[in-house]
Amino acid sequence: MVGPSMAGDQPLPHRSCDLTLNPKELLGSTVLDNASAIGLFLRNPADVEAITAGYRALRRSRGLWTAPIFSGPLMPLAGDELIDAFLLRLSCDLMIVSGDDQLRQLEAMTSLWPAELKKPRLIATGFCFPAIPPTPPSPKPMLVALLQHDIPTHLGAKEQLIRLLQRWGREQTDWTVVLQPDHPWSSARSFADDQINNPPNVVEAAPEQMLGLLSRCTACLSVSSPWSLAAMMWGRIPIVVGDYGIQAEQHTTNFFGCGAMHRLRDLGGLHKLQELPLVNQGWLEAMGGGIEDGPLRLLISLDSLSSGTTAP
Amino acid sequence: MNRPLKLLLIADSDSQLLACEALCRCQTARPVEFTINVIPRDGTPQHILQRMGHLGTLWRQNLARLLNNPKLLQFDAVGVFLTGSKLNDIRIALERHQQRPKLFCGFNGVVLEHFVEGISWRLGYDLICLSGPRDRDALNQLVAKTPFAQQQTVLTGLQRNGTIEALSPAGQRPKRLVFAEQVVMPSSARDRAEMVKILAELAIRSPNWEVLIKPRITPGDATFHDVDTHISTTLSQTLGVPPVNLKLDYRPLPDLLRKAPLMATISSTAFFDALDFGCRPIAMNDLGLHASHGSHVFAGSGVWRSLRDVPNLDELEQEHPEPNPEWLNWMGYSERYGAGDLFEALENLKPASTTGITHCGYPTNTQSSFNQLRVGAEAAICTGDWRGAADLLTQAAQMRPQHRGVARRVAAVSCQNPLLRRIGLILSYRDLG
Numbered sequence: 080m081v082g083p084s085m086a087g088d089q090p091l092p093h094r095s096c097d098l099t100l101n102p103k104e105l106l107g108s109t110v111l112d113n114a115s116a117i118g119l120f121l122r123n124p125a126d127v128e129a130i131t132a133g134y135r136a137l138r139r140s141r142g143l144w145t146a147p148i149f150s151g152p153l154m155p156l157a158g159d160e161l162i163d164a165f166l167l168r169l170s171c172d173l174m175i176v177s178g179d180d181q182l183r184q185l186e187a188m189t190s191l192w193p194a195e196l197k198k199p200r201l202i203a204t205g206f207c208f209p210a211i212p213p214t215p216p217s218p219k220p221m222l223v224a225l226l227q228h229d230i231p232t233h234l235g236a237k238e239q240l241i242r243l244l245q246r247w248g249r250e251q252t253d254w255t256v257v258l259q260p261d262h263p264w265s266s267a268r269s270f271a272d273d274q275i276n277n278p279p280n281v282v283e284a285a286p287e288q289m290l291g292l293l294s295r296c297t298a299c300l301s302v303s304s305p306w307s308l309a310a311m312m313w314g315r316i317p318i319v320v321g322d323y324g325i326q327a328e329q330h331t332t333n334f335f336g337c338g339a340m341h342r343l344r345d346l347g348g349l350h351k352l353q354e355l356p357l358v359n360q361g362w363l364e365a366m367g368g369g370i371e372d373g374p375l376r377l378l379i380s381l382d383s384l385s386s387g388t389t390a391p
Numbered sequence: 392m393n394r395p396l397k398l399l400l401i402a403d404s405d406s407q408l409l410a411c412e413a414l415c416r417c418q419t420a421r422p423v424e425f426t427i428n429v430i431p432r433d434g435t436p437q438h439i440l441q442r443m444g445h446l447g448t449l450w451r452q453n454l455a456r457l458l459n460n461p462k463l464l465q466f467d468a469v470g471v472f473l474t475g476s477k478l479n480d481i482r483i484a485l486e487r488h489q490q491r492p493k494l495f496c497g498f499n500g501v502v503l504e505h506f507v508e509g510i511s512w513r514l515g516y517d518l519i520c521l522s523g524p525r526d527r528d529a530l531n532q533l534v535a536k537t538p539f540a541q542q543q544t545v546l547t548g549l550q551r552n553g554t555i556e557a558l559s560p561a562g563q564r565p566k567r568l569v570f571a572e573q574v575v576m577p578s579s580a581r582d583r584a585e586m587v588k589i590l591a592e593l594a595i596r597s598p599n600w601e602v603l604i605k606p607r608i609t610p611g612d613a614t615f616h617d618v619d620t621h622i623s624t625t626l627s628q629t630l631g632v633p634p635v636n637l638k639l640d641y642r643p644l645p646d647l648l649r650k651a652p653l654m655a656t657i658s659s660t661a662f663f664d665a666l667d668f669g670c671r672p673i674a675m676n677d678l679g680l681h682a683s684h685g686s687h688v689f690a691g692s693g694v695w696r697s698l699r700d701v702p703n704l705d706e707l708e709q710e711h712p713e714p715n716p717e718w719l720n721w722m723g724y725s726e727r728y729g730a731g732d733l734f735e736a737l738e739n740l741k742p743a744s745t746t747g748i749t750h751c752g753y754p755t756n757t758q759s760s761f762n763q764l765r766v767g768a769e770a771a772i773c774t775g776d777w778r779g780a781a782d783l784l785t786q787a788a789q790m791r792p793q794h795r796g797v798a799r800r801v802a803a804v805s806c807q808n809p810l811l812r813r814i815g816l817i818l819s820y821r822d823l824g
Binding site for chain 2: 157158159162163166169180183184187188189190191192193196231233234235236238239240243321322323324325326327332335336337338339340341342343344355356359361362365
């Protein structure tokens with residue numbers, strides 16, 4: 080595993096890189112010489128094209144074969160976001176998407192494209208977290224609120240959401256409300272403007288606790304965090320906040336049809352959460368939840384690509 | 392049986408009006424009486440309004456006045472060609488009536504972006520008009536396994552000009568390439584300058600041809616998109632003095648297309664109009680494959696090609712470029728799809744529902760429009776439903792906590808003292824149109 084050093088605390092358990100290197104510096108190193116396949120998962124997917132072009136040009140100039148390059152968004156996307164993600168990876172040999180829904184949409188879009196227009200082979204590999212929750216749910220009711228960095232986008236809306244969660248916590252002291260960042264956390268800053276306002280049962284979690292808490296929670300609330308899919312997969316009660324509409328800007332288009340979108344004013348408080356339905360299983364499966372052998376599918380596809388034109 | 396179908400069409404921006412015009416021009420055996428309400432808006436092109444006036448009764452009422460017009464209920468069906476929350480305003484206003492006209496809405500032309508949001512605004516309409524199988528497949532995939540799976544749709548196609556009489560053969564037309572400009576495709580100044588440069592070079596390589604750029608709007612006209620720099624400015628800034636055979640031409644597009652053998656565009660719906668007028672269209676691919684240009688849709692057209700690589704327009708004309716028929720059908724350009732199907736579908740629809748759409752876990756954008764929440768709260772205030780008004784305004788405040796108007800209104804309706812509440816409501820009142 081090669082990558083740049085990560086800034087800030089990550090929301091996932093720490094895993095060290097074998098080599099800390101900026102992706103563009105890879106081209107000048109010998110790291111790629113013995114790679115059988117290269118996966119590019121970059122913060123800025125616009126860099127994918129430059130790296131694939133550079134890698135292939137260097138290898139060909141030395142008369143060497145080129146390893147298949149694969150990439151893909153690590154979260155299920157829909158609509159314009161999915162199309163953008165695909166177009167940024169046209170130079171790859173293989174693109175992985177999460178589910179059959181994404182596969183169908185991209186295949187329909189490209190089915191009549193001219194043969195000379197190069198495009199990656201597509202496969203669906205499911206989600207990037209385990210299908211089975213690492214721990215059983217907590218016996219005491221717990222809501223994990225996944226707080227996103229930039230969403231909701233309206234000025235002050237995230238703070239407003241936190242104030243509402245604090246109020247719910249005060250009203251239902253038998254529940255624990257966890258404010259959990261779903262993104263790297265660069266400082267020990269508190270979510271709540273005034274932490275004194277946090278009742279004892281409203282707590283702020285450290286970033287690396289996210290997956291553990293999602294597996295132990297009773298319910299998971301989020302505007303559009305892709306990590307809420309983990310809670311959905313693990314059978315927890317999902318609440319996708321529908322107050323901000325189904326808008327690309329809020330990334331809520333990715334959750335259209337999930338069956339777990341609610342307006343906060345309809346919920347009324349924590350005590351009502353356990354009456355809410357689980358996720359629309361048909362939707363979840365089409366988004367990738369029905370795929371259990373994603374890594375195997377990837378390896379088989381890479382093997383077939385390696386035995387094709389790019390093989391030594 | 393022969394009673395004419397009475398339709399009201401509601402539109403505001405120019406592209407919506409063009410969609411309505413296409414419906415009105417549909418030649419069908421069924422008698423249809425059109426009333427078109429054009430919501431007053433600065434910059435609506437006068438020539439379109441004049442044309443609309445010849446196709447039916449023309450109304451110019453704003454939404455608030457229109458929704459209170461008792462004549463609204465006398466139509467058999469109301470077609471809404473508006474965007475976002477305005478789609479909701481009309482649907483919700485009509486659903487308050489026990490017996491209401493059937494409601495349909497359209498997506499204009501080729502949908503290149505925001506399909507999911509667009510569908511979310513439209514769910515709950517009795518009928519959604521789509522262009523072709525591409526749109527229908529996408530909608531079906533989106534609503535599959537949801538409570539909206541039964542949403543009714545009809546394909547009205549992209550043959551918007553009906554049968555055109557007396558078209559002259561391409562060989563007898565003046566040697567002209569019409570370029571259908573779009574205001575935001577591409578949107579960056581750099582790409583727009585590049586586009587103009589490529590057209591100028593093509594004009595220089597083809598001295599016996601005219602390259603006519605048809606601007607989407609005249610300077611000062613309004614369209615759905617905000618435009619910073621008109622194409623005439625881009626032209627002069629990029630080229631200084633353009634080649635003599637490269638010109639802007641503001642004549643109506645149909646007039647240009649019927650007298651030209653070739654047209655080009657990045658991704659305009661005019662591509663399909665060109666086919667109606669016997670003009671061969673080309674989708675220009677020189678700016679690459681970008682979703683924001685709509686090029687991912689036109690890449691399958693069979694005529695997505697580089698104008699930079701065209702030696703000259705004589706050679707391009709001799710190639711007889713033809714769009715891929717399979718792609719045309721997929722997009723909706725086929726005699727199989729037309730506005731006649733809409734009229735038939737409207738007659739076959741079951742009586743309109745007055746219940747609206749609410750499914751636990753599946754809110755549409757109907758329940759999430761900031762404007763709709765405010766309008767709904769005002770309706771609740773009118774009936775003295777302070778709790779209902781406070782609920783709606785609280786959600787609006789949740790969406791935009793820093794909106795002072797909403798914050799003041801919440802404070803006013805939440806006031807327990809009737810006198811103070813009354814004063815608060817007077818002080819915080821805003822006309823929402």
